[in-house]
Structures are given as structure tokens and as C-alpha cells.
Amino acid sequence: MANVQATEATGAGAALIEIDGLTKRFGTFTAVDHVSFAVRRGEVLGFLGPNGAGKSTTMKMLAGFMTPTAGTARIAGHDVQRNPVAARRALGFLPEGAPTYPEMTVSGFLRFCARVRGYHGAEMGARVARAAELTQLREVLLQPVETLSKGFKRRVGLAQALLHDPPVLVLDEPTDGLDPNQKHEVRTLIARMAPEKAIVISTHILEEVEAVCTRAIIIARGRVIADATPQALAQRHPSGRLEEVFRQLTLLPEAA
Amino acid sequence: MRNILTIAGRELGAYFATPVAIVFIVIFLLLQGTLTFNLGGFFDRGQADLTPFFNFLPWVFLLLVPAITMRLWAEERRLGTIELLLTLPVTQGQAVIGKFLAAWAFCAIALLLTFPFIITVNLLGRPDNGAILSGYIGALLVAGAFLSVGAAASAATKNQVIAFVLAVAACFVFAVASYPVVTDFLSRNAPVLSDIARRVGVLDRFANFARGLISLRDVIYFASFIGFFLCLNTVLVDARKAS
Numbered sequence: 001m002a003n004v005q006a007t008e009a010t011g012a013g014a015a016l017i018e019i020d021g022l023t024k025r026f027g028t029f030t031a032v033d034h035v036s037f038a039v040r041r042g043e044v045l046g047f048l049g050p051n052g053a054g055k056s057t058t059m060k061m062l063a064g065f066m067t068p069t070a071g072t073a074r075i076a077g078h079d080v081q082r083n084p085v086a087a088r089r090a091l092g093f094l095p096e097g098a099p100t101y102p103e104m105t106v107s108g109f110l111r112f113c114a115r116v117r118g119y120h121g122a123e124m125g126a127r128v129a130r131a132a133e134l135t136q137l138r139e140v141l142l143q144p145v146e147t148l149s150k151g152f153k154r155r156v157g158l159a160q161a162l163l164h165d166p167p168v169l170v171l172d173e174p175t176d177g178l179d180p181n182q183k184h185e186v187r188t189l190i191a192r193m194a195p196e197k198a199i200v201i202s203t204h205i206l207e208e209v210e211a212v213c214t215r216a217i218i219i220a221r222g223r224v225i226a227d228a229t230p231q232a233l234a235q236r237h238p239s240g241r242l243e244e245v246f247r248q249l250t251l252l253p254e255a256a
Numbered sequence: 257m258r259n260i261l262t263i264a265g266r267e268l269g270a271y272f273a274t275p276v277a278i279v280f281i282v283i284f285l286l287l288q289g290t291l292t293f294n295l296g297g298f299f300d301r302g303q304a305d306l307t308p309f310f311n312f313l314p315w316v317f318l319l320l321v322p323a324i325t326m327r328l329w330a331e332e333r334r335l336g337t338i339e340l341l342l343t344l345p346v347t348q349g350q351a352v353i354g355k356f357l358a359a360w361a362f363c364a365i366a367l368l369l370t371f372p373f374i375i376t377v378n379l380l381g382r383p384d385n386g387a388i389l390s391g392y393i394g395a396l397l398v399a400g401a402f403l404s405v406g407a408a409a410s411a412a413t414k415n416q417v418i419a420f421v422l423a424v425a426a427c428f429v430f431a432v433a434s435y436p437v438v439t440d441f442l443s444r445n446a447p448v449l450s451d452i453a454r455r456v457g458v459l460d461r462f463a464n465f466a467r468g469l470i471s472l473r474d475v476i477y478f479a480s481f482i483g484f485f486l487c488l489n490t491v492l493v494d495a496r497k498a499s
Contacts, residue, residue: 065497095336100340
């Protein structure tokens with residue numbers, strides 16, 4: 001407790017995500033090129049970039065799913081390549097497209113994830129109930145995932161990432177396919193969890209970045225071309241709109 | 257161990273959540289029954305044993321086992337759930353073993369449902385039930401061997417049809433490796449390989465079990481066969497998961 005207060009006093013939480021020189025090449029194509037950044041507790045990092053810029057590839061490497069060509073990624077101090085299981089325990093990950101097993105019920109799927117995460121009996125039930133509550137899935141718990149709408153499927157993926165209340169959340173397009181009300185709920189949820197966690201979200205919705213992110217990174221052609229608060233980024237264009245800055249930076253990469 | 261069982265449980269549930277399980281079991285029992293009673297001359301032989309049953313079993317497995325395994329990894333990659341599974345706090349080895357055990361348990365269930373054959377021979381005569389038990393153990397090991405090949409084939413491709421065809425072809429090669437047609441050909445052209453082929457044949461090993469002979473050598477053979485392909489499976493999953 002004293003520790004938390006100390007870090008709050010200095011205004012900087014512990015860096016829970018550390019990415020250093022992360023690079024991924026597919027043959028001669030470099031998808032991610034020496035990306036480095038750190039995310040501290042309390043930060044919500046918006047990960048922006050055009051399609052194919054390397055956002056998902058970076059997130060896959062951060063989650064320890066894809067092996068980097070070079071560089072390292074650490075989650076809560078654990079190297080995702082050398083100590084994968086410990087790193088994954090500290091991580092809640094929503095993969096691209098929110099994949100789930102279609103034939104399972106929502107409840108069955110969440111219970112499976114909870115069991116793999118080491119929860120059993122009453123605690124497993126409580127964890128599943130809490131995650132379903134947070135993501136508003138209670139009404140569909142007994143339905144097979146394949147019968148659900150896109151928005152529900154996305155929230156099942158999100159619930160799975162929140163089950164173990166991890167210190168690090170990596171969410172690839174968490175609000176994709178949600179209706180405006182659901183988007184609002186998910187943003188509120190992210191904002192509420194933000195103080196105790198380090199969160200990375202990728203998104204194409206720039207207003208979302210301004211609404212929930214404390215910091216934004218723009219990536220294009222595999223490189224980080226901007227890293228600042230959404231407000232500071234928006235100031236870079238006379239119009240003061242993030243959208244214009246995004247277009248300016250990603251359409252003219254040399255301008256950065 | 258707990259993780260392995262959790263993954264195996266989910267996987268086994270997935271077989272029964274779709275018609276795959278029922279279709280497989282019905283076809284398996286129909287094929288085994290028809291082959292044993294008609295082609296195998298079960299009644300005409302006038303002997304109370306399951307020799308015709310065990311003669312056809314590996315061939316039925318050869319066709320049907322790859323149908324069980326073809327979806328194991330190919331489906332995960334197609335759906336993208338492999339990204340979810342392999343970012344949960346489990347090792348790739350645990351995932352590989354869990355999936356294999358689920359498929360093996362499924363085969364065991366199908367095999368158990370052939371119990372009417374045992375009842376039939378016991379009603380008609382006095383069979384050597386020890387030999388029948390040993391035959392069933394051998395059958396389970398053959399299923400395990402084919403499953404391990406099929407699971408590795410499934411990890412090699414995103415396409416289930418390719419996984420199936422690859423697995424049938426590979427299982428066939430291992431099934432008949434010790435048959436004269438293969439070893440004679442090899443001894444003429446590549447004598448070094450013919451000696452190896454004689455030892456890796458699945459069907460000859462199984463024939464010992466079906467006769468009631470359980471030898472440590474054969475058990476070690478099946479264990480190392482399965483172990484080898486599970487290792488290959490892990491390597492393939494690691495190499496191809498993100499492609």
C-alpha cells in the first residue's frame with residue numbers, strides 16, 4: 001500500500017509493459033521495425049495506425065504468440081519469450097477479431113478459460129460471474145457463442161481477458177462491432193480499471209483515443225512515428241483535430 | 257497436468273457438441289461390423305475369437321482416425337482461437353498433449369462400443385479373453401500412433417482436407433512399412449532403409465497384440481512412435497501458429 005502511494009506521489013507507476021527494439025520480418029518485408037515503448041500502471045495507451053501498419057503484429061509479439069525476429073517484450077517484468085507462462089498470467093489479451101470456440105456456450109467458454117487460469121470450484125464461478133457482469137453478458141451465458149451477434153462475441157473475448165483481473169491488458173480493437181451504447185460501456189469499463197492497470201488498446205476510432213487514452217502511439221510501416229498525449233498530438237495540426245494529425249502523419253511518413 | 261486435462265476436456269466436449277462424434281462412432285461400428293461378419297467370415301470360420309475383427313480394425317482406423325485429428329489444429333488456426341489458446345498460461349506441450357489425449361479418449365470410447373463383439377464370441381464359444389484384451393490394448397495403441405501422426409499433419413496446415421489426406425498417406429506408409437512389398441523394394445534400392453522399415457511397421461506390431469502377445473519391445477515402440485510425433489507436433493505448432 002505504501003508502495004502504491006509512493007509511486008502515485010511521484011506521478012509515475014511501475015512500467016508493466018516494456019517493449020525494446022521489437023522487430024518482425026516476414027521474408028524481406030519488415031512488418032514491425034524496432035518498436036520500443038513502455039507502459040506504466042495507470043496509463044491507457046491508444047495504439048493507432050493504418051491497416052497493415054504492424055499494430056496487431058506488435059500485439060501478438062507482446063502477448064508472446066508470435067516470436068519476434070529481434071528485440072524483447074516484458075510483461076510485469078517477465079520476458080514473454082523466456083518466461084512465457086509467468087508473463088501470460090499477468091496478461092489479459094483480446095486477440096484480433098476476438099476469436100472464441102463457436103460450439104461452446106458463453107459460460108462453458110469462460111469456465112474453460114478460468115480453469116486454465118487456475119481457478120476451481122466456487123472461485124471459478126465467482127470469477128466467471130464477475131467478468132460476465134462487467135461485460136454485460138449475463139443474459140447470454142447459456143447460449144452457444146456461434147448464435148451471438150458480433151457485439152456479444154467481442155464482449156465474450158473481453159470477458160475472457162478480464163477473468164483473472166490482470167495487471168496488464170492488451171486489447172486489439174475492443175469496441176469493434178459494438179453499438180454506440182456498448183462502446184460507451186466498454187470505454188467506461190476501461191476508464192474505471194485504468195488506475196490499477198497498464199492497458200494497451202488498438203483502435204481505428206480516434207474519438208475513442210481522446211475519450212479513454214492517456215497516451216497515443218501512432219505506428220506506420222512498422223515504425224513508431226508519434227508518441228504523446230492525445231491532446232498534445234492534436235495540437236500538431238492547426239485544426240486541433242486528431243483525425244487531421246493522423247492523416248498527416250500516416251499519409252506522409254517522412255514528415256514525422 | 258491439470259492444464260492438460262482441462263484442455264483435453266474442452267476438446268472432447270467439442271467432439272460431442274457437433275454431430276462429428278455420433279457420425280464417426282456410427283460409421284466406425286457399421287464398418288467394423290460389416291467387415292468382420294461379412295468379409296471376415298466371422299461365423300463361417302467356426303472359431304470363437306476376434307481375429308477377423310482385429311484384422312480389419314487397423315484399416316478402418318487408417319481411414320477414420322485422420323478424420324478425428326484433421327480439425328485439431330487446422331480448425332484452431334482457421335478460427336484464430338489458436339491465438340487465444342496459446343496466450344493462456346499453458347505451454348505448447350500441454351496444449352499438444354491435451355488435444356492428443358482428447359482424441360485418444362474419443363477413440364477409446366468408440367472402441368469400447370464394440371463390446372457386442374466380445375459378448376457374441378463369449379456366447380458362441382469359449383474364446384481366449386486374455387488375447388482379446390491384449391488385442392484391444394494393441395488397437396488402442398495403433399489408434400494412438402495414427403492419432404499422433406494425424407495431429408501433427410493437422411498442425412502443418414490450415415486446411416482440414418489437406419490435413420486429412422496427409423495423415424492417411426503418412427499412416428498408410430507406417431502401417432505397411434514392414435510388409436514385403438515395401439521391404440523388398442527397399443532392399444533392392446536402398447538396403448539401409450529396408451532394415452529400418454521392417455522395424456517401424458505398425459501392422460506387424462499390432463499383429464503380436466492381436467495374437468495375445470504383449471511384449472515390452474512393442475509397447476516401447478508405440479510409446480516412442482507417439483512421443484516422436486507429439487514432439488514433431490509441438491515443433492510444427494510453434495513454427496506455423498502465426499503464419
